[in-house]
Amino acid sequence: MSRRASIAARAKDLANAQATAALTRLGYSEPRIRDAKREGWWWLQARASAAARRRRLLAGRTVTWTGTGRAELVPVEVPRAGPGEVTIAVSASAVSPGTERAQYLQLPSARISFPFRPGYSVAGTVIAAGAGVSGVQVGDCVAASGAPHASVVTVPVSSVYGVPEGVEPTEAAFIELGIICGQGVRVSALAPGESVCVMGYGLVGALAHRIAVASGAGETTVVARSRRKEALARAGGAARFLTLDEDAAAVAELAAPLVVEATGDPAAISVAVRAAGPGGRVVLLGSPRGPTLDVPVEELAEKGVSLVGAHVATLAPEARSTGGDPRRELGERFLELLRERRLPLSDLVTTVVDPREVDAFYRDLALGGSLVAAVFDWSRLPDAERVAPGRIWRLPSLAGAGMEYRRKPLPPSRRRRSLETRDPFADASGSLRIGLLGCGDIAVHNASAIAAAPNTKLVACYDPAAGLAEELAGRYGADAVSTADDMLERGDVDAVVLSVPHHLHAPLALDAIAAGKHVVVEKPLANTLAAGSEMVAAAERSGVRLSVCFPHRYQENVEAARRLVELGALGDVSGTLLTFFADKPSSYWLGGFSGRSVSSWRSSREQAGGGVLIMNLSHYLDLMRYIGGVEAATCLAATGLVDPPAEVEDTISLTLRYGNGGIGTVFGCAALRGNRSGLVELHLWGRDGHLSVEPDAQVYTVRALDGLRPARWQTFATAPVRDIRAAYFSRFASAIDREREPDVTAEDGLAVQAMIEAAYRSSERGDGVEVEDVMVAAGA
Amino acid sequence: MIAVRAANGSLVLEGGLPEGSIAYVDADWVPAGGGAAPALVVAADGAVTWSGRPGAAPLGALSREGAAGLVLEALARAAAEAAGEVPAGLVSVPGRGIVARWIRETLGTDGGTHGRPRVVVDTTADAETLRSATAAVEDLGTVVLAAGAGERTISFDFYPDVHVRGLRILGVAPRLENVLRDAPADAGRLEQAVREAECLVRDGQPAPRGACLYRLEP
Numbered sequence: 001m002s003r004r005a006s007i008a009a010r011a012k013d014l015a016n017a018q019a020t021a022a023l024t025r026l027g028y029s030e031p032r033i034r035d036a037k038r039e040g041w042w043w044l045q046a047r048a049s050a051a052a053r054r055r056r057l058l059a060g061r062t063v064t065w066t067g068t069g070r071a072e073l074v075p076v077e078v079p080r081a082g083p084g085e086v087t088i089a090v091s092a093s094a095v096s097p098g099t100e101r102a103q104y105l106q107l108p109s110a111r112i113s114f115p116f117r118p119g120y121s122v123a124g125t126v127i128a129a130g131a132g133v134s135g136v137q138v139g140d141c142v143a144a145s146g147a148p149h150a151s152v153v154t155v156p157v158s159s160v161y162g163v164p165e166g167v168e169p170t171e172a173a174f175i176e177l178g179i180i181c182g183q184g185v186r187v188s189a190l191a192p193g194e195s196v197c198v199m200g201y202g203l204v205g206a207l208a209h210r211i212a213v214a215s216g217a218g219e220t221t222v223v224a225r226s227r228r229k230e231a232l233a234r235a236g237g238a239a240r241f242l243t244l245d246e247d248a249a250a251v252a253e254l255a256a257p258l259v260v261e262a263t264g265d266p267a268a269i270s271v272a273v274r275a276a277g278p279g280g281r282v283v284l285l286g287s288p289r290g291p292t293l294d295v296p297v298e299e300l301a302e303k304g305v306s307l308v309g310a311h312v313a314t315l316a317p318e319a320r321s322t323g324g325d326p327r328r329e330l331g332e333r334f335l336e337l338l339r340e341r342r343l344p345l346s347d348l349v350t351t352v353v354d355p356r357e358v359d360a361f362y363r364d365l366a367l368g369g370s371l372v373a374a375v376f377d378w379s380r381l382p383d384a385e386r387v388a389p390g391r392i393w394r395l396p397s398l399a400g401a402g403m404e405y406r407r408k409p410l411p412p413s414r415r416r417r418s419l420e421t422r423d424p425f426a427d428a429s430g431s432l433r434i435g436l437l438g439c440g441d442i443a444v445h446n447a448s449a450i451a452a453a454p455n456t457k458l459v460a461c462y463d464p465a466a467g468l469a470e471e472l473a474g475r476y477g478a479d480a481v482s483t484a485d486d487m488l489e490r491g492d493v494d495a496v497v498l499s500v501p502h503h504l505h506a507p508l509a510l511d512a513i514a515a516g517k518h519v520v521v522e523k524p525l526a527n528t529l530a531a532g533s534e535m536v537a538a539a540e541r542s543g544v545r546l547s548v549c550f551p552h553r554y555q556e557n558v559e560a561a562r563r564l565v566e567l568g569a570l571g572d573v574s575g576t577l578l579t580f581f582a583d584k585p586s587s588y589w590l591g592g593f594s595g596r597s598v599s600s601w602r603s604s605r606e607q608a609g610g611g612v613l614i615m616n617l618s619h620y621l622d623l624m625r626y627i628g629g630v631e632a633a634t635c636l637a638a639t640g641l642v643d644p645p646a647e648v649e650d651t652i653s654l655t656l657r658y659g660n661g662g663i664g665t666v667f668g669c670a671a672l673r674g675n676r677s678g679l680v681e682l683h684l685w686g687r688d689g690h691l692s693v694e695p696d697a698q699v700y701t702v703r704a705l706d707g708l709r710p711a712r713w714q715t716f717a718t719a720p721v722r723d724i725r726a727a728y729f730s731r732f733a734s735a736i737d738r739e740r741e742p743d744v745t746a747e748d749g750l751a752v753q754a755m756i757e758a759a760y761r762s763s764e765r766g767d768g769v770e771v772e773d774v775m776v777a778a779g780a
Numbered sequence: 781m782i783a784v785r786a787a788n789g790s791l792v793l794e795g796g797l798p799e800g801s802i803a804y805v806d807a808d809w810v811p812a813g814g815g816a817a818p819a820l821v822v823a824a825d826g827a828v829t830w831s832g833r834p835g836a837a838p839l840g841a842l843s844r845e846g847a848a849g850l851v852l853e854a855l856a857r858a859a860a861e862a863a864g865e866v867p868a869g870l871v872s873v874p875g876r877g878i879v880a881r882w883i884r885e886t887l888g889t890d891g892g893t894h895g896r897p898r899v900v901v902d903t904t905a906d907a908e909t910l911r912s913a914t915a916a917v918e919d920l921g922t923v924v925l926a927a928g929a930g931e932r933t934i935s936f937d938f939y940p941d942v943h944v945r946g947l948r949i950l951g952v953a954p955r956l957e958n959v960l961r962d963a964p965a966d967a968g969r970l971e972q973a974v975r976e977a978e979c980l981v982r983d984g985q986p987a988p989r990g991a992c993l994y995r996l997e998p
Binding site for chain 2: 269291301
């Protein structure tokens with residue numbers, strides 16, 4: 001290393017270390033430091049390169065690998081074309097699955113340093129041409145080799161090729177692969193009519209095979225690992241298709257005069273030597289990284305076989321020594337074959353990728369599979385993101401707001417995105433007359449909500465403590481009645497709402513159902529699954545509606561989260577996480593929730609049915625089902641009691657196995673000091689994304705969905721502001737009016753009750769319990 | 781194949797040859813660290829085998845040295861032909877065995893080159909030597925593999941040099957039956973050359989260093 005280079009390297013290291021230290025002091029964590037430094041460096045590079053050319057900047061998007069297995073679509077700026085350059089608005093960029101997969105996975109001999117901008121070549125429209133450029137003008141459709149996956153690129157005109165009419169950009173974008181494979185056929189010195197064996201039918205193998213056919217090859221044989229791509233090979237002109245496993249003997253007896261090794265697998269070189277005939281040539285085209293363990297040297301010598309390297313890099317020394325331009329000749333030949341329709345390509349391009357889904361694409365690519373060729377379709381980006389004027393005086397965005405969820409201490413994004421959600425009152429209908437059975441703590445909220453809903457009316461109240469009923473009735477213009485039977489006998493009561501201790505849900509609900517009243521029970525459905533099951537069966541027999549009050553479903557963030565799952569932001573839900581922390585004082589267990597109605601039923605196992613799980617977490621068990629569309633199949637739980645006043649659990653750890661194979665974790669503690677107001681976290685995730693529903697409604701998805709920016713954490717809904725209980729009662733009333741099932745059905749309540757029952761049985765047994773088993777045992 | 785093992789700083793050749801057989805082993809075929817080496821074996825009845833594969837014919841009028849000379853010289857000639865029309869100053873033949881020596885004589889080179897060679901002739905079939913050869917040859921150059929390898933396979937990474945730099949690896953080997961059938965009139969010259977070059981080694985005894993051809997006897 002020269003002294004100057006050494007000084008530059010040390011200066012760069014120093015600047016890097018200083019930047020890291022400064023960002024660390026600001027509270028940046030490692031991934032955000034990396035993002036911020038990358039953005040800062042690119043910002044500087046773009047301006048330096050624009051200044052050197054005295055050209056303005058253009059802004060677009062580019063695919064970037066920010067770390068091993070991390071692919072992102074990030075903003076990029078490029079200078080407009082300077083002398084000898086061309087700027088292209090890219091329509092399509094070609095993916096070379098083999099090489100890009102190897103680099104993405106950091107396979108041997110494919111090591112790269114991050115950040116890395118993958119890509120081979122692009123096709124699009126010229127939007128600027130610098131001085132001295134001839135043969136290409138603004139508006140031309142061109143292909144460019146050596147360009148990364150980006151919506152806008154500025155490249156030397158020497159790498160630009162005019163695309164003939166009739167050739168699609170999605171085909172022309174493969175110009176670099178066309179040159180690579182054309183070089184393979186070229187160095188093979190293919191004679192007209194000569195038989196060719198192509199090993200491997202990935203993109204390189206397929207292109208090399210088809211170029212060889214178009215170049216006058218005789219009978220061609222394709223050898224592959226499996227028969228998956230036989231149809232493609234046959235369509236490309238293969239007379240024979242052999243597999244390594246099934247046809248090993250036939251491969252060894254091929255005696256091919258020319259073998260093109262295009263698998264990229266070093267082991268295939270030995271097979272290629274064996275497949276070659278006396279004096280045969282084996283062209284190494286597939287970038288076989290790593291050692292071939294058993295090169296049959298004797299066979300190679302005995303047959304007089306020659307192995308020929310055909311990397312595209314060899315075109316440069318050849319051009320230097322001959323003064324020609326073999327690369328351009330190959331590129332133009334490729335495009336000409338496309339124009340003449342002698343090189344079929346469209347059937348190989350099996351995947352067209354929205355660049356916003358880059359993360360999902362590379363994850364799929366890493367799995368291998370049947371993908372032959374793919375293109376990024378840049379026309380799918382909004383125009384403003386694809387190519388826009390850059391601002392030279394713009395400050396660098398060092399927020400580093402990439403993939404990391406924990407972005408504090410920086411403030412959250414101001415760009416809140418609220419998905420369209422339904423207005424719960426928009427289609428309110430009917431006028432449901434409601435009687436309130438139980439006028440204690442939660443009844444206050446229910447009465448208020450009934451009064452607030454546009455299609456419900458509180459007409460009667462009952463509570464054994466007559467004063468409570470009179471107080472609520474007076475507040476909302478209802479009648480206070482003396483007994484529950486009086487309430488049920490009234491003809492002006494269409495439905496009753498039970499706001500009573502859990503063990504009273506079943507008997508009161510059964511009476512109400514018998515009296516022909518629709519029933520709403522404050523959650524949970526009942527204190528036991530058997531009791532709940534009896535309620536559901538009775539309602540079904542009587543034809544009345546039974547619903548459990550789970551009003552959290554009407555929170556804006558919950559509705560938006562459900563919509564995101566429906567849109568595919570997560571893929572199949574594969575995991576859920578719920579934590580609930582509160583610090584319930586002794587008065588809660590011994591006196592009551594608010595002191596309005598003094599009672600200790602919440603601390604009784606028999607009356608309450610359980611502790612924090614049934615009392616608090618039942619809301620969220622319902623939300624996990626509602627948002628994620630998942631049903632628990634197995635529960636494994638452990639319960640604990642930290643605070644002695646209660647006999648029910650105040651702590652629970654619950655693991656759920658969902659019917660779709662997903663896993664959920666629930667942890668709740670109602671005796672966690674320092675959490676008087678309660679703290680809830682609710683997350684759901686799948687292969688394609690992650691939702692944080694509580695406490696901050698944020699989403700990260702690798703899918704391109706309207707209104708969302710892929711691969712970025714973003715707020716998707718504001719905190720709930722509306723009266724969710726009023727929404728619940730209004731929707732229930734509309735359902736009665738329209739003779740349809742309420743949003744929260746009796747079966748929903750029963751499903752939550754079954755999870756609770758299974759969890760408690762599991763804790764008692766110390767083993768997992770099938771939800772289906774407890775349902776059967778309870779007669780549900 | 782001949783077994784080669786290191787013992788007290790020397791290499792010991794062990795052929796397990798039948799009575800009356802003689803093995804000829806080019807010095808470049810002997811792995812420096814021990815292992816298996818190919819050999820040209822002439823049996824008592826005159827049958828010639830090379831690297832375990834039987835040759836065609838009984839010797840007829842040829843002596844054992846004459847037969848060995850014919851085969852080794854054919855190998856050297858094939859290698860020289862494979863080097864093509866490249867000027868002698870651009871061909872490197874780094875081996876120290878008799879085949880390498882004859883290739884140099886055929887090409888009229890002393891084996892060295894000024895700068896990177898366009899062609900390197902490897903007479904060892906050893907992975908490490910082949911690696912050196914591919915690293916040394918210029919871009920788009922050729923490495924001629926002119927060695928008896930027997931059933932030996934090697935481990936080799938073709939990516940960094942052969943694939944990326946567009947090299948050609950060309951294997952050459954004379955066909956025994958053709959060589960012995962078409963014995964040239966000057967076989968006596970080859971017989972003489974072998975006699976002068978060969979270094980006698982007893983089976984199981986250390987082989988002297990510096991020889992270019994070993995004659996291994998039981």
